[in-house]
Amino acid sequence: MKENILETLKNLNFTEYEAKAYLTLLEESPLTGYAVAKNSGVPRSRIYEILDSLAMRGDILVSPGNTPQYTPVPAKELIKNRRMKAEENFELAEKSLAEFERSANDRENIWNIMGRNEILDKVKACILSAKKRILLEIWEDEFEVLESELRQAANRGVNVTIIAYGEIVCDFANVYLHYMGYEITEEYGGRWLVISGDDSEVVAGIVSLGKDSRAAWTMHVGLVMPITEVMIHDLYLMEIMEEHKELLEESFGVNLAKLRKKFSIHPDYKKHYVD
Structure with a gap:
């Protein structure tokens, strides 16, 4: 079951380590970076890089302090954000490709x-x-x-x-x-x-x-x-x-x-x- 969810997250532009860290926080949070690494199997040498990437993308939240703690954005909100971003990208692609196609045609037409x-x-x-x-x-x-x-x-x-x-x-x-x-x-x-x-x-x-x-x-x-x-x-x-x-x-x-x-x-x- 968990392997299937990891594959699903990869299809949503998560790396394998990002998916493992996010799922770990869904199961239990807030957690320190050390605890996320321990529970998820993500190498400790990579965990803060992975958590920073998730935070910058808006997939998790960080509570600052001497020992920062991390909590996930709820799954429904994550999916909603991904869907909105995908729709924006599709609209941009549609417009850009249409402009490119028109430009390419213009170069051949009189x-x-x-x-x-x-x-x-x-x-x-x-x-x-x-x-x-x-x-x-x-x-x-x-x-x-x-x-x-x-x-x-x-x-x-x-x-x-x-x-x-x-x-x-x-x-x-x-x-x-x-x-x-x-x-x-x-x-x-x-x-x-x-x-x-x-x-x-x-x-x-x-x-x-x-x-x-x-x-x-x-x-x-x-x-x-x-x-x-x-x-x-x-x-x-x-x-x-x-x-x-x-x-x-x-x-x-x-x-x-x-x-x-x-x-x-x-x-x-x-x-x-x-x-």
């Missing part, structure tokens, strides 16, 4: 977002979750909506770098004014927004179509990597233009117009993504 406000809300979430770096391509209109969140990110130590189309001025970010922001607005017939957060998630899409605006959000490395690197290469180009604009325009026309025409597939040399 999510469609419709509507300008909805896109900007997702961008705000991306800004709030960033811990190291934000890369952002943006027009003035959308910057005004996101400025507060971007400032908060900078204040908590996130490096914020903005490729700006139009006159964006701020004191908390590295701002690169695109050398042909206004021309691009005319040429593309719309505004886009691209954000890369910590090189681990991106939101990219068209934001100038009101409710018909559309964007994609993903953590899929197959898109996060190339989109982030395209933004970095834009920064390279702007640094190069800053240093060598006259030389480059001599070869490729004002604002590199010859290059844009060279790689256009439309006779009017405009983009038609939103037609």
